[in-house]
Amino acid sequence: MRLAPLATLCTLALLTAACGSSHPPAALAPEIGTGYRSGLQPVHAKRHMAAAANPLATAAGLEMLRKGGSAIDAAVAMQAVLTLVEPQSSGIGGGAFILYWDGRQVQAYDGRETAPQGANAMQFLKPDGTPMAFAQAQIGGLSVGVPGALKALELAHRQHGKLPWKTLFGPAIELARNGFAVSPRLHALIAADRFIARSPELARYLLTPEGKPLPVGSQLKNPALADTLQAIASEGADALYQGRLAQAITRQVNRHANPGSLALKDLAGYRAVERQPVCADYKQWRICGMPPPSSGGVAVLQTLGILEALGQRDPRLNIAGMPPVPAATPAGLTPDANAVHLVAEAERLAYADRAQYLADPGFVPVNVKGLTSSVYLAERARLIGERSMGHAEAGVPPGANLALAPDRSPLRISTSQVSVVDGLGGALSMTTSVEAAFGSHLLVEGFLLNNQLTDFSFIPEEHGLPVANRIEPGKRPRSSMAPTLVFERASGQLVATLGSPGGSQIIQYVNKALLGLLDWKLDPQAAVDLPNFGSRNVQTEVEAGLMGPQIIQQLRARGHEVAEMEMTSGTQVIVRDGEGWAAGADPRREGSAAGD
Structure with a gap:
């Protein structure tokens, strides 16, 4: 199929403001806010600290640290719980970027999703050559990339784990079997999502028999996820990428009314990648972040x-x-x-x-x-x-x-953040995502599949030049996730681990927190509390x-x-404080920090 002329592409309302060489990309509405928790105070600890987007995930991470686990042990346990309690934002059906400090070096683990081999640059264009509306692309199998979070966690755990892999899933399995209380934020996001009612499996899970959002405080059990996590705990990450679970994933993707091309060979062939972190000096500090395909x-x-x-x-x-x-x-x-x-x-x-x-360096x-x-x-x-x-x-x-041509795709939202320092000299910052709220809305064996392929540019070329972030088989979509580690330049000592969810606004949120901590000398809670601000080159x-x-x-x-x-960040910050640590959790979500 030949691309329609640029003037034709610009007729779609979603992208009207994005077309023409002098105009910026369009920005979709940010993730909904659910209140601002005023009066939070920094949390202090001497030995170790865990911070996540939900207190149940934080508790799971702290449990692993108390058992002598490393930062990656805590992160695996936290991600497993987040898959259950925060399905709108992250999970084993999505991807993750991990920045790890083992006391000697910084390592970057890329668990970003990949496009299936059957994907093509035109898949988010309608027959007339104009881009689909975002929801049309998001819901269903067409948007699903090969999940990568679990593989990245396993790769990092092989190098830095101290506890057995199977131990790390215990808290999540117990919560999934026995149930957890639906939080105010989960309830609000269910209520705001008009597509859940059109997704049968997800509706049965998150709505009452009358079709209403599950009330705050109601007990939600997920025995299917408990079985899935038990298999992963026993067999390793390959349990998700081969056999029964892989077949269930591909079946769900391909049978949908908006089908994708994900195949068993795509799952079996997925590899997490260890990359060179991007680091640079800023005044008296050394800042390290995630390299491309994250921007x-x-x-x-x-x-x-x-x-x-x-x-x-x-x-x-x-x-x-x-x-x-x-x-x-x-x-x-x-x-x-x-x-x-x-x-x-x-x-x-x-x-x-x-x-x-900025795009996948394996392709551009x-x-x-x-x-x-x-x-x-x-x-x-x-x-x-x-x-x-x-x-x-x-x-x-x-x-x-x-x-190359600039990418003028809409800028999008939804993610989660985990920050950890352990008692062994290690630290981690992990940003993890299923892309938009509730991902593709495809529930498989208790967990949601991502819609990360919509992070590619819908328009593959402009004026005869290719867009760096166009869809290609096996390619990883560009991201804004910015897990960050901060060091003193003179001593090399770790100063802070931080990051945030928030889609394309993540960069703004991390910048604000860094300036608050480093330049304005605020404590971590005050730095996170500051009003969010910035520009994505629009307003x-x-x-x-x-x-x-x-x-x-x-x-x-x-x-x-x-x-x-609304600028609903979910920043988690842990900062060195004398001989110990201080942490701040974002008041805009329900996250927490805890340590000993």
């Missing part, structure tokens, strides 16, 4: 590098001199308007490069060194002035591949109800098109 590590390092270059050029632009100010909001603080301006402008530049260059040469070069970032910083640039164009770093986004109105007025006076919106 998160590069974009965070670009933002910080641009901000550092601004401060070096003019001390008045040093972001450290722009701390948050008191505000009569639930957060208690609001960012300084100058800081919001500089961060939003730096992020516009980073997101522009993200759309142009990604010039990470050029994109994170201090010389290049200093050049980019010179584009920032007193007024907002509105929309940034991609730069041309040394060695850039100019034979300047600020968190509704938390950003002071005077700050918004000042931004508009400097030419910013300000969008007040």
